[in-house]
Every structure is written in structure tokens, then in C-alpha cells.
Amino acid sequence: MSTDAATLFTEVNAASICLPHFSPNEALTWFWRAETQFRLKNISKATTKTDHIVAILPKEVFHRIAPWSDSQPDDIDYDTLKQELLKEFSLSPSERAQQILNISNMPLGDRTPKQVWQETNTLCRLPTKDEQGKFHDVDLEKEIWLRSLPGNIREKLHNSDETAMDILLIRANALMEAHQQACPQSTAPTSTDINAATAADLLLPQAL
Known part of the structure; x- marks a missing residue:
């Protein structure tokens, strides 16, 4: 031709x-x-x-x-x-992980076990490829770990371009320390709390 x-x-x-x-x-x-x-x-x-x-x-x-x-x-x-x-x-890795983890809580309905397996495989496959041309998979271990963190810290780590877990762990620890310093949660009662509780007790009617 x-x-x-x-x-x-x-x-x-x-x-x-x-x-x-x-x-x-x-x-x-x-x-x-x-x-x-x-x-x-x-x-x-x-x-x-x-x-x-x-x-x-x-x-x-x-x-x-x-x-x-x-x-x-x-x-x-x-x-x-x-x-x-x-x-x-395309769904983000976090959204995919959420749907994957929710599959076990959903009834089969009209779906066959094979269809559920295919749906799970599709959700696990990211629209990016590695150097060998294979699609990347959702890192469920990392996503489950991220879900255990406070929302503001999880969002910052999700928005990070860093993917190495050792780097993410260092950042997560630093962000958590800063978060705890900014939002201290002390369970010990203060003197003001004690005085207020004592005053409230005095106002209660005495038992007969």
C-alpha cells in the first residue's frame, strides 16, 4: 500500500x-x-x-x-x-480504600461473589503505572493507618507528595506533637474546677 x-x-x-x-x-x-x-x-x-x-x-x-x-x-x-x-x-486512594473497607459491610444483593471480587480488584487498581507498565495498587496498610490520625493531620499527609512511609511517619509524629501542644487535653481538675464543685455541693439540699 x-x-x-x-x-x-x-x-x-x-x-x-x-x-x-x-x-x-x-x-x-x-x-x-x-x-x-x-x-x-x-x-x-x-x-x-x-x-x-x-x-x-x-x-x-x-x-x-x-x-x-x-x-x-x-x-x-x-x-x-x-x-x-x-x-x-478517578477515585483517590483514600476514597478507594474507604469503598474497599466498606465492601465487607454490604450485602451481596444481586451481585455474585465473582462480581464482588472484580469490584474489589477494580478499586484496588490506581490509574497510574510503575516503570514496568503495571498499575499501582492502593496501599491499604497506609490508608488504614492514616484513618487513625486526626482529620487535619490526615489531610496534610494526604496532600503531601511524599510516599515513603519512613518519611511520612516522621512528619506524622511532628504534626501530632504540634497538634497536642496547640490543643492540650489535661484530665486533671484545676483549682477553679474544685472550688466550683464545692460551691455546687453546698447548694444541694441535704438528705433527710
């Missing part, structure tokens, strides 16, 4: 592609289906993929990514767009 014929063939395939409706709640699975369509239609050019994705995004999705897209060049890279959509519409 000549170069011109191959180009025409790709353009015809691109025109006939039919992407599924974008599902924010299943963004990772949606991209897997979209990229299957790209392979079937021999679409490999990044800008063409981006154009197809942008063309089918619903208005409510554009509202969510508008501040980000306004700062991007006209020819947004496909992988950059994909990562932004996954970041915006």
Missing part, C-alpha cells in the same frame, strides 16, 4: 470511529475501551486521538477541567489529556 493510500485509509477509519459515552465514574475502563477503538482503526497519531476525546466529552466534564485546559496549548498531548482526566475523575 502506498503512503497516500495508507494515509487515506487511516483518515477514513478515523472518520468512522465511534467512541463510547465518557463515564467519569469509570474513567480508567473508558480509556481502555477508547484505545481499543484506536487500535482497531489504526489511529496512532496523538493529536488525532486528542481530537476524538475532546469531541465527545460532555459539558459537565469540560466544566471540571476548564481551568486546566485554558492553560494548555491548542494541540494538547493525548497522554497529558488522559492523565488529567484520570486524575480529575
Whole structure:
């Protein structure tokens, strides 16, 4: 096939592609289906993929990514767009951990044990990959530990870019010490408390 014929063939395939409706709640699975369509239609050019994705995004999705897209060049890279959509519409590790831990408290209902297992696996899989191309998993040990901390400290650690547990533990200890100094919780009664209690006792009617 000549170069011109191959180009025409790709353009015809691109025109006939039919992407599924974008599902924010299943963004990772949606991209897997979209990229299957790209392979079937021999679409490999990044800008063409981006154009197809942008063309089918619903208005409510554009509202969510508008501040980000306004700062991007006209020819947004496909992988950059994909990562932004996954970041915006995928559950956070904390949200995933919450749902995973709640599964044991939910009745099966119409679901089969296999479907529950598949749901759990999907929640455990993060939309990011390691150097070998494997998806990262939710670190449930870390998430359970984070849930034991006060909300303000947990939020600061969640917002941190640091992932190494030894560093997080040092930060958590420092934040906890600062939190305890700012909000001391002494259970020993003060002299004011004792005087108030004595005065209250004197006002009580004496037992006959």
C-alpha cells in the first residue's frame, strides 16, 4: 500500500470511529475501551486521538477541567489529556480504600461473589503505572493507618507528595506533637474546677 493510500485509509477509519459515552465514574475502563477503538482503526497519531476525546466529552466534564485546559496549548498531548482526566475523575486512594473497607459491610444483593471480587480488584487498581507498565495498587496498610490520625493531620499527609512511609511517619509524629501542644487535653481538675464543685455541693439540699 502506498503512503497516500495508507494515509487515506487511516483518515477514513478515523472518520468512522465511534467512541463510547465518557463515564467519569469509570474513567480508567473508558480509556481502555477508547484505545481499543484506536487500535482497531489504526489511529496512532496523538493529536488525532486528542481530537476524538475532546469531541465527545460532555459539558459537565469540560466544566471540571476548564481551568486546566485554558492553560494548555491548542494541540494538547493525548497522554497529558488522559492523565488529567484520570486524575480529575478517578477515585483517590483514600476514597478507594474507604469503598474497599466498606465492601465487607454490604450485602451481596444481586451481585455474585465473582462480581464482588472484580469490584474489589477494580478499586484496588490506581490509574497510574510503575516503570514496568503495571498499575499501582492502593496501599491499604497506609490508608488504614492514616484513618487513625486526626482529620487535619490526615489531610496534610494526604496532600503531601511524599510516599515513603519512613518519611511520612516522621512528619506524622511532628504534626501530632504540634497538634497536642496547640490543643492540650489535661484530665486533671484545676483549682477553679474544685472550688466550683464545692460551691455546687453546698447548694444541694441535704438528705433527710
